[in-house]
Amino acid sequence: MADIQETLLDQWAKRAVWLDGCDIETEYRQAREEGRSLASVEQEFQALIATPRTGPEWRNAVGGARGREWMQRVGDLIDRVQTLPFRADYQYEEPSDLDGIRQSRPASVDLPLWSGSDLEWERRLHGALLGRTIGCMLGKPVEGWDVASIRVTAEATGNWPLTDYLRKPTEAEDAAIETQSPKHRLHSWHAPMLRGTMHGMVEDDDTNYTTIGYSIVREFGKDFQPLDVAVYWCQNVPILHTCTAERIAYRNFVVNVLPPQSATARNPYREWIGAQIRADYFGYANPGNPTRAAEWAWRDASISHIKNGIYGEMWVAAMLAAAYVENDWVKVIRTGLAQIPALCRLREDIEGILTLYAEGVNYDGAVAAIHKQWNETNPHDWCHTNSNAQIVALGLLYGEDDFEKTITRAVMAGFDTDCNGATCGSLWGVKHGFDAIPNKWSEPISDTLRTGVVGYHEVAISKLAADMLETARKER
Incomplete structure (x- = not known):
């Protein structure tokens, strides 16, 4: 039963990504880029970013006590970011309300x-x-791919520069792709998105x-x-x-x-x-x-x-x-x-x-x-x-x-x-x-x-x- 529960928790964690909003690295980048003054929270950000997050006690949203404590601290910090002033030297004027935009x-x-x-x-x-x-x-089959991986697969199938939908590589083409060690490869689940095997969007x-x-x-x-x-x-x-x-x-x-x-x-x-x-x-x-x-x-x-x-x-x-x-x-x-x-x-x-x-x-x-x-x-x-x-x-x-x-x-x-x-x-x-x-x-x-x-x-x-x-x- 414990093993089943662990598996279910892992499956939920994969599907629930983006729900907790505790992406501390992205929040730090985002807050800086939108012009927030982070001087008062800089050390706290760096400490939370540097915290190792591995093992079952860190499982996303449903983890152990250490993971829950870290997430609570991150959530509190992200909330505080919304109350921080904007930097005096920020060079952009970026309202979000319609009247301000107009x-x-x-x-x-x-x-x-x-x-x-x-x-x-x-x-x-x-x-x-x-x-x-x-x-x-x-673009869907290569969503999330780096350009090098897109090019390796497309070249191996005679389609670079792109002039058509991607297709599944032959065994020989796939072997050639593997020798170039791209980060991403086409798999069987890509078939509905590929030339010759797609049937509608x-x-x-x-x-x-x-x-x-x-x-x-x-x-x-x-x-x-x-x-x-x-x-x-x-x-x-x-x-x-x-x-x-x-x-x-x-x-x-x-x-x-x-x-x-x-x-x-x-x-x-x-x-x-x-x-x-x-x-x-x-x-x-x-x-x-x-x-x-x-x-x-x-x-x-x-x-x-x-x-x-x-x-x-x-x-x-x-x-x-x-x-x-x-x-x-x-x-x-x-x-x-x-x-x-x-x-x-x-x-x-x-x-x-x-x-x-x-x-x-x-x-x-x-x-x-x-x-x-x-x-x-x-x-x-x-x-x-x-x-x-x-x-x-x-x-x-x-x-x-x-x-x-x-x-x-x-x-x-x-x-x-x-x-x-x-x-x-x-x-x-x-x-x-x-x-x-x-x-x-x-x-x-x-x-x-x-x-x-x-x-x-x-x-x-x-x-x-x-x-x-x-x-x-x-x-x-």
Whole structure:
């Protein structure tokens, strides 16, 4: 019985990761980067970070007395971080409230008005949803991989630079991969995500949240509020289908910590990529209206994120709205930036990619610059909003307005590969429409999307796009 109990505890610990919020290393990085003055708690942080955490007495959340005591100390410290002042020399202005964001953003970018028919709107929206699905599927098998591992596997299967979905290596190819000792390998459970063995889109949070965003607007209307988002999640999405900041926000809802406090209560992941991947429907539903798309995105993001975590969702939603009416990717990107504060880290980081592109730095050079700034082996860097937003900008700028190059160059750059492939595919799709996406990429998806959202466990992408349009028209 004791052995069974130990096994069950181990299984729960693996599934409950991100629930306790006691990721002390990430909290330390996050608090420093958002500008908190940590002088009064520096020694306490260092002592907790340096504490060895091995053995059964340290089991996550359900461990022995030593583990529980450590977690209590970490939790208390993380709570205190929210009361600390910001450093006087902090150079950024990064509000999280909507009024503050509006007051600190630059002048808007002029765009043409959307004048397309409903048929054209559906063609574009369908393209965005299909493009998002394809880009996500391309990146999903290598999510969490370092670039070297992606390249080793792709090269061994004759697919580098990427020009198609990944496929399962032959025995000889797998042996060659093994000799190069990559950190990550393809396994049998990857089969539903690989060329030749995929049959429609597998469930993924990147497509779950697009469906969720649509469902929230359908249920609560265009005036939905952050609390409506929290209620919808709790009623329609199992908690373990969420990750990082979203899982912690969900935990907070359950114990009656509601928005906006749900975004900060023991949430070290409050500027990670989670909100950025939730933007899409808010852009789909607002063609040519990036300001309203960004506002809807703020209402969604503010339940789980702050500062640049929020800005990432606003930026993507605004770009999607702009891509209906603007053909220049530089202007699309700048239209998104016009919805976020002028003096924020996300703007600075994306401007860095725009500068590299304007100066003629090639794709490999731009990728190298991102990897120099961020450490892909550090979870905070790998999953941060800003590092991945830079890769989205990279994919759009260096994709040469070609669908295949846009999504593959986003995935080849590494970091959160499925998220970045999905966002780039979505943006390209809304600009060009579903019928512009090559059959090579669309046919393996079989017009089928699977999600973890109640009522949408398996749905035709074309049918979902039509339903999304119907709701968008009603709430325009």
